[in-house]
Amino acid sequence: MKWKGKKCKSCKKPVLRNGKYVKNKGAMHHHCWSSWYLKRLWENSWKLCSEYVRRRDNGRCITCGIRKDWKEMQAGHFVHQKQTPVYFDEKNVHCQCVRCNHHEGGRRDDYLREIQRRYGMEEADRLLQAKYKIKKYSISELENIRDDYQRKLSNLKS
Numbered sequence: 211m212k213w214k215g216k217k218c219k220s221c222k223k224p225v226l227r228n229g230k231y232v233k234n235k236g237a238m239h240h241h242c243w244s245s246w247y248l249k250r251l252w253e254n255s256w257k258l259c260s261e262y263v264r265r266r267d268n269g270r271c272i273t274c275g276i277r278k279d280w281k282e283m284q285a286g287h288f289v290h291q292k293q294t295p296v297y298f299d300e301k302n303v304h305c306q307c308v309r310c311n312h313h314e315g316g317r318r319d320d321y322l323r324e325i326q327r328r329y330g331m332e333e334a335d336r337l338l339q340a341k342y343k344i345k346k347y348s349i350s351e352l353e354n355i356r357d358d359y360q361r362k363l364s365n366l367k368s
Contacts, residue, residue, distance in 0.1 A: 251352040258359035259298050260285035267305035272324050273317040276307050286311040288321050295345040298355050
């Protein structure tokens with residue numbers, strides 16, 4: 211018997227509801243939906259955080275000082291690991307040019323000096339210690355982060 215239903219957008223397996231194949235486009239298993247939504251939420255939150263940081267810093271690179279349009283710049287992390295509690299922390303993310311962020315590995319020594327100058331040694335130590343901690347963001351936490359950065363961006367633009 212040929213299967214006539216739709217496949218899950220995430221795992222590509224047939225989707226069943228109450229013992230019947232689901233025929234609507236974009237159907238997903240519940241467990242697939244939550245991981246899919248979490249991934250999309252993470253991407254959206256990061257996109258908003260990145261734009262906010264680049265606009266906040268007026269397109270000025272934290273490590274070399276070059277200034278360009280915010281769209282040509284990147285949001286670089288002082289502590290790089292994704293699964294840290296400071297991934298979306300505004301003191302950990304600053305505007306960086308492509309050369310400093312990618313080609314020169316973030317210029318960590320210059321970044322550290324600037325973090326210490328702006329926020330002090332204690333804050334620099336807090337950020338450095340965070341790389342040893344693992345943080346798994348929940349859907350509600352990411353929704354709050356997304357909403358917070360949407361609000362901050364709209365305030366920045368107005």
